[in-house]
Amino acid sequence: MKLLKPTWVNHNGKPIFSVDIHPDGTKFATGGQGQDSGKVVIWNMSPVLQEDDEKDENIPKMLCQMDNHLACVNCVRWSNSGMYLASGGDDKLIMVWKRATYIGPSTVFGSSGKLANVEQWRCVSILRNHSGDVMDVAWSPHDAWLASCSVDNTVVIWNAVKFPEILATLRGHSGLVKGLTWDPVGKYIASQADDRSLKVWRTLDWQLETSITKPFDECGGTTHVLRLSWSPDGHYLVSAHAMNNSGPTAQIIEREGWKTNMDFVGHRKAVTVVKFNPKIFKKKQKNGSSAKPSCPYCCCAVGSKDRSLSVWLTCLKRPLVVIHELFDKSIMDISWTLNGLGILVCSMDGSVAFLDFSQDELGDPLSEEEKSRIHQSTYGKSLAIMTEAQLSTAVIENPEMLKYQRRQQQQQLDQKSAPAREPGSAASVAGVVNGESLEDIRKNLLKKQVETRTADGRRRITPLCIAQLDTGDFSTAFFNSIPLSGSLAGTMLSSHSSPQLLPLDSSTPNSFGASKPCTEPVAATGARPAGDSVNKDSVNATSTPAALSPSVLTTPSKIEPMKAFDSRFTERSKATPGAPVLTSMTPTAIERDVHRQVVVVKEESLHSILTGSDMTVSQILLTQHGIPVMNLSDGKAYCFNPSLSTWNLVSDKQDSLALCADFRSSLPSQDAMLCSGPLAIIQGRTSNSGRQAARLFSVPHVVQQETTLAYLENQVAAALTLQSSHEYRHWLLLYARYLVNEGFEYRLREICKDLLGPVHYSTGSQWESTVVGLRKRELLKELLPVIGQNIRFQRLFTECQEQLDILRDK
Amino acid sequence: AKVSVLNVAVLENPSPFHSPFRFEISFECSEALADDLEWKIIYVGSAESEEFDQILDSVLVGPVPAGRHMFVFQADAPNPSLIPETDAVGVTVVLITCTYHGQEFIRVGYYVNNEYPNPELRENPPLKPDFSQVGPDLCTSCFKRAGSFTLGGTKVTS
Numbered sequence: 032m033k034l035l036k037p038t039w040v041n042h043n044g045k046p047i048f049s050v051d052i053h054p055d056g057t058k059f060a061t062g063g064q065g066q067d068s069g070k071v072v073i074w075n076m077s078p079v080l081q082e083d084d085e086k087d088e089n090i091p092k093m094l095c096q097m098d099n100h101l102a103c104v105n106c107v108r109w110s111n112s113g114m115y116l117a118s119g120g121d122d123k124l125i126m127v128w129k130r131a132t133y134i135g136p137s138t139v140f141g142s143s144g145k146l147a148n149v150e151q152w153r154c155v156s157i158l159r160n161h162s163g164d165v166m167d168v169a170w171s172p173h174d175a176w177l178a179s180c181s182v183d184n185t186v187v188i189w190n191a192v193k194f195p196e197i198l199a200t201l202r203g204h205s206g207l208v209k210g211l212t213w214d215p216v217g218k219y220i221a222s223q224a225d226d227r228s229l230k231v232w233r234t235l236d237w238q239l240e241t242s243i244t245k246p247f248d249e250c251g252g253t254t255h256v257l258r259l260s261w262s263p264d265g266h267y268l269v270s271a272h273a274m275n276n277s278g279p280t281a282q283i284i285e286r287e288g289w290k291t292n293m294d295f296v297g298h299r300k301a302v303t304v305v306k307f308n309p310k311i312f313k314k315k316q317k318n319g320s321s322a323k324p325s326c327p328y329c330c331c332a333v334g335s336k337d338r339s340l341s342v343w344l345t346c347l348k349r350p351l352v353v354i355h356e357l358f359d360k361s362i363m364d365i366s367w368t369l370n371g372l373g374i375l376v377c378s379m380d381g382s383v384a385f386l387d388f389s390q391d392e393l394g395d396p397l398s399e400e401e402k403s404r405i406h407q408s409t410y411g412k413s414l415a416i417m418t419e420a421q422l423s424t425a426v427i428e429n430p431e432m433l434k435y436q437r438r439q440q441q442q443q444l445d446q447k448s449a450p451a452r453e454p455g456s457a458a459s460v461a462g463v464v465n466g467e468s469l470e471d472i473r474k475n476l477l478k479k480q481v482e483t484r485t486a487d488g489r490r491r492i493t494p495l496c497i498a499q500l501d502t503g504d505f506s507t508a509f510f511n512s513i514p515l516s517g518s519l520a521g522t523m524l525s526s527h528s529s530p531q532l533l534p535l536d537s538s539t540p541n542s543f544g545a546s547k548p549c550t551e552p553v554a555a556t557g558a559r560p561a562g563d564s565v566n567k568d569s570v571n572a573t574s575t576p577a578a579l580s581p582s583v584l585t586t587p588s589k590i591e592p593m594k595a596f597d598s599r600f601t602e603r604s605k606a607t608p609g610a611p612v613l614t615s616m617t618p619t620a621i622e623r624d625v626h627r628q629v630v631v632v633k634e635e636s637l638h639s640i641l642t643g644s645d646m647t648v649s650q651i652l653l654t655q656h657g658i659p660v661m662n663l664s665d666g667k668a669y670c671f672n673p674s675l676s677t678w679n680l681v682s683d684k685q686d687s688l689a690l691c692a693d694f695r696s697s698l699p700s701q702d703a704m705l706c707s708g709p710l711a712i713i714q715g716r717t718s719n720s721g722r723q724a725a726r727l728f729s730v731p732h733v734v735q736q737e738t739t740l741a742y743l744e745n746q747v748a749a750a751l752t753l754q755s756s757h758e759y760r761h762w763l764l765l766y767a768r769y770l771v772n773e774g775f776e777y778r779l780r781e782i783c784k785d786l787l788g789p790v791h792y793s794t795g796s797q798w799e800s801t802v803v804g805l806r807k808r809e810l811l812k813e814l815l816p817v818i819g820q821n822i823r824f825q826r827l828f829t830e831c832q833e834q835l836d837i838l839r840d841k
Numbered sequence: 842a843k844v845s846v847l848n849v850a851v852l853e854n855p856s857p858f859h860s861p862f863r864f865e866i867s868f869e870c871s872e873a874l875a876d877d878l879e880w881k882i883i884y885v886g887s888a889e890s891e892e893f894d895q896i897l898d899s900v901l902v903g904p905v906p907a908g909r910h911m912f913v914f915q916a917d918a919p920n921p922s923l924i925p926e927t928d929a930v931g932v933t934v935v936l937i938t939c940t941y942h943g944q945e946f947i948r949v950g951y952y953v954n955n956e957y958p959n960p961e962l963r964e965n966p967p968l969k970p971d972f973s974q975v976g977p978d979l980c981t982s983c984f985k986r987a988g989s990f991t992l993g994g995t996k997v998t999s
Contacts, residue, residue: 153871154843491877491901494910497867 032352033387037079039092040383042070048255049106049364050377052076054113056368058094059375061383062104062118069100069120071107071128073152079385080373094150099126102164105256106364110170110177110191116152117177119165125158125179127194156194160187166256169211169220171234178220180208186222188237199237203230209257209271216265216410223259225252229270229282231289241289246282249274250301254336255379256363258304262329264311264405267345269331272301281305281333297350300337304364307331310371311402312344312394327405330393332374334362340376342386344393351392357384371396434819679752736773743769756803760810767814771821779824783831786811808835843871844878847909849937849949858955859918862897864937867911876942877903883936884919884953887928895919897935930955 041047045064052059053076060073073095078085085092102121109116116128131153163183170177170191176198177189186201186208206226213220219240223229227247231240250272257271266286273282273294280294281302295302308330328346335341340362341353358378366375371393374386390396397405483491669680743766750759763782770779786807788798800807811831818828845868852863862882880900886893898916914937921929937949 489899489901491903492912492914494868494902494905494912496906496908497911498909 032389032392034354035079035385035387036382037085037385038382039085040074040079041381042072044381045070046360046379046381047363047377047383048104048379049108050366050375050383051107051109051364052366052368052373052375053109054111054369056370059366060107060109060116060118061377062107062120063381064103065098065100068098069102069104069118069122071097071100071104071116071118073097073116073150075149079375080387091149095148095152097128097152097154099154100124105165106167108168108170110174111172112174115155115170115174115191117168117170117179119168119179119181121164123159123161123163123165123181125161125165125168125177125189126154127156127158127177128152129155158189158195160195160197160200161185163207166207166209167211167258169213171213171220172215172217176234178211178213180211180222180224182207184208184224184226186211186220186232188220201230201232201237201239203232203239203242204228207252209254210259212259212261212268214261214265214268215263216406218410221259221261221268223257223270223272225257229259229268229284231268243270243282243284243289243291246270246273246275246280246291246294249277254301254303255361256303258306258364260305260307260331262307262331262345263309263402264327264329265410267329269295269305269307269333271303271305279335295331295333295341295343295350297341297353298333298335298337298339300335300361302333302335303362304334305331306334306365306367306374308367308371308393309369310396311405312371312396314346314394327397328394330371332365332367332376334365334376336361338362338378340365340384340386342374354386358382438816679749739769740766740775740778751803754803756805759803760805760813763810764813764817768817771817771824774821774823776824776827779818780827783811783814783818783827786814787831787834808838811835844874844939844941844946845869846939846947846949851951852913858921861918862916862935864914865911866914866937867909868939869909870905870907872907874903874905874941877901878905879940880914881936881938881940882914882916883938885934885936886919886924888933889925889928893923893925893928895923 040061042061042063042065047061047063049062050059057076058073059076059079060071062069062071064070072093075090075092075094078087078090078092084090097118100118100120100122101124104118104120106119107116108118114129117125118128119125129152131151158177158179161179161181161183163181165179165181168177168179175191177191178186179189180186184202184204184206186204187197188199188201190196190198201220201222204222204224204226206224206228208222208224210223211220212222214234218234219231220234221229221231227244227250229243229247231243232238233240247270254272259268259270261268268284268286270282270284273280275282275294275296278296279298279301280296281298282291283293283295284291295305311327311329313327326346328344330351331343331345333341333343338358338361339353339355340357341350343350357376358380360379362376362378364377367373368375372388372390374388375383376386377383483493743762746762747759747766750762767779767782770782785798788800788807802810812835815828815831815835818824818831847867847869848865849867850865852865853860864882866880878901880902882897882899884895884897886895897919898914900914902910902912932952932954935951935953937951938945939947
């Protein structure tokens with residue numbers, strides 16, 4: 032065993048409260064105090080492990096410094112996957128960090144040492160809820176939940192997939208909660224507090240399973256933290272600070288019955304931290320001797336206020352090793368390397384120590400599969416091996432489905448490994464932006480800088496963007512709004528290749544959906560706040576029978592054209608040919624359909640649309656397919672549906688639905704968001720607004736879901752009325768993906784049913800096999816992999832697939 | 842939204858007293874901001890009281906998309922007549938503050954050392970400060986006070 036105390040790991044003499052080694056073993060994080068703030072520092076592991084690396088000047092020791100916490104950081108924990116780092120501090124906040132790709136050198140501004148950050152870690156989420164210092168955070172075995180405990184006597188369970196959603200708040204402690212640990216099987220979470228109790232909570236319903244108080248009767252709240260630990264085989268839970276006959280111990284609690292018969296005795300002051308080795312061991316096989324298969328055992332490290340550290344094996348009655356006076360002050364945190372052979376210990380005196388064990392000393396570690404096998408045999412299914420984040424007990428029944436699931440995982444793995452390859456390229460420090468080096472930019476900045484004057488005479492500077500933001504989540508390209516220029520209109524009109532006029536009856540099923548709300552006089556006026564649209568949506572949903580096109584294209588927006596037939600306006604239109612000259616002129620303009628000499632629009636009055644007297648028609652276009660589109664000055668765009676002889680609202684610049692819709696999660700990772708086509712051109716909206724507003728509007732989740740659905744349905748319908756097959760396909764897939772992600776089975780089923788059509792031929796069926804030129808069944812085939820990504824829809828998936836197979840075989 | 846200041850570089854330091862202050866400020870913003878950030882340079886004439894503070898300049902910076910940005914903030918030198926005689930030569934402070942929607946969320950300060958470059962004058966300073974000779978020398982050590990606040994749902998922190 033080797034002991035090393037790297038002096039370069041420090042917070043400038045200030046205490047280090049927490050340490051955690053990254054699951055891949057290449058780095059570790061420390062949390063503690065900084066200057067007027069909390070400090071989280073990420074260090075390189077190799078200089079600790081290898082002396083040569085320590086001496087090598089080129090190998091960086093400190094990888095990143097984060098000073099964002101407003102007060103001392105009490106706990107830092109890496110997620111099991113290694114993607115996130117959670118830090119909790121005295122400022123009542125928990126920050127979740129994610130690695131960002133290298134976009135230029137950065138230092139911690141204001142730090143006395145001008146150390147450049149080798150890696151970039153960005154705070155992706157700040158979790159606010161606690162009303163007191165956060166003492167400990169812990170990730171659940173499958174990274175679906177993040178638990179945090181605080182001096183406000185509560186434990187909060189956060190949804191790690193959807194920050195900052197809170198799943199549960201565990202109230203029950205009557206004292207400061209100072210430590211948390213998850214059961215490796217995922218069934219329980221245990222917490223220890225100053226109220227002299229250790230409580231175990233069930234994850235099934237987040238209720239209290241048991242509260243253990245006997246070993247803690249004589250305890251006082253003498254320690255800063257009470258970090259407890261659960262053994263990797265799930266059998267034992269070891270508490271921090273307990274008392275036995277006035278002697279400080281670490282109580283061992285057995286899972287079966289929560290019995291408290293054993294404890295770790297020997298420390299002279301309160302035990303602050305207990306940490307189990309993540310590996311389960313078995314006795315080393317000696318060569319030649321056919322030793323009987325020994326029981327697997329675990330290894331545990333105990334740190335105490337008496338500044339000493341002890342390491343125990345559960346198969347031995349005495350500790351494996353005890354190191355006295357390892358530090359000058361109390362031990363605060365312990366972290367094992369994932370291979371189980373190293374420990375990092377940190378202390379209030381601001382230093383860390385590293386213990387390096389060899390396999391001879393500890394034993395043979397079991398592999399992960401063997402560990403899962405033990406879990407399975409003892410407890411049944413373990414949470415840690417679930418691929419899905421939700422606590423469902425779904426078994427994948429269809430092999431095809433399994434294939435899609437695997438592919439999805441593979442993609443995720445690729446995405447994860449891609450950033451891991453980055454460090455190699457990130458070595459260069461000189462930042463280059465657009466071919467110019469940062470230095471040149473600096474010199475020319477004053478000349479290049481754009482300065483303007485605002486309305487009240489103030490100086491306004493437009494900052495020069497030197498780097499884009501990248502958190503891995505967002506697409507880095509920002510799309511500017513496409514200006515609707517005259518040339519565009521030109522291209523639309525001048526398309527001489529004349530596609531055949533598509534059978535308009537294919538759009539009738541959807542148009543029927545549109546006509547329904549037309550007949551209902553809904554007196555909706557004014558702006559449409561998200562709440563209103565939701566109501567309309569639900570009203571329409573109930574009114575349209577299921578026989579209609581299942582895409583539920585009862586877009587509330589279609590109510591608009593029919594709204595408020597302003598009698599005032601009609602009078603005026605009759606009286607003065609001035610403003611309405613346009614209205615009478617336009618029909619004739621469109622009549623001259625170059626390709627088909629078909630009178631598309633005949634004497635169509637625009638009365639129903641031009642409700643406000645100050646609205647003017649700003650532009651008229653003809654799409655490739657001969658659909659007339661009219662742009663109004665208030666940002667709305669209508670397209671004419673010849674079969675119904677109505678104008679349908681296709682785009683509205685002030686559409687609050689679009690602003691509230693948040694379908695980020697269903698965007699395909701590789702495709703560009705831009706789907707070119709008439710719909711995109713008309714809408715010309717920045718795709719950013721949805722994301723922005725999604726954060727500005729703190730709408731409840733359900734409302735946001737509804738608005739996103741309504742928005743997506745609108746888009747599909749709009750693409751359909753514009754006869755734009757490419758966009759229809761794009762939006763339909765997006766919509767389906769959103770439904771899959773959010774779990775809306777009914778609507779998904781309806782879509783599939785419509786796309787599938789009748790499997791066996793039957794006369795009298797109104798089903799059309801194509802929509803806007805695309806074969807519906809082909810669309811369904813494209814949809815299948817999307818559906819296959821959510822295990823909950825596997826029945827649907829299987830059904831659709833079988834039907835498609837039958838059709839194919841016919 | 843999170844706005845953090847990445848770096849402030851002081852251009853042309855030291856320089857004569859009457860030459861303008863020039864700071865090159867790099868900052869990072871996590872989301873596009875709806876409004877402009879307002880940056881101010883304040884010269885603290887005297888540590889005794891705030892009434893000697895001079896706002897040398899204030900500028901709006903925008904529009905601010907998400908990402909990292911840089912701009913140069915130039916402000917005229919302080920008006921010497923407003924500085925009390927006893928505090929003119931010596932160490933004082935210049936502040937750069939940034940506010941959003943009227944609320945200040947970050948403040949960066951620099952110690953300014955005004956001294957006569959001429960060693961003779963340094964030894965025997967005239968009673969009335971001769972500003973033509975004085976040059977402020979901004980020490981590279983700076984201090985910052987970061988803060989955060991919530992404003993109607995949009996939280997801007999540094």
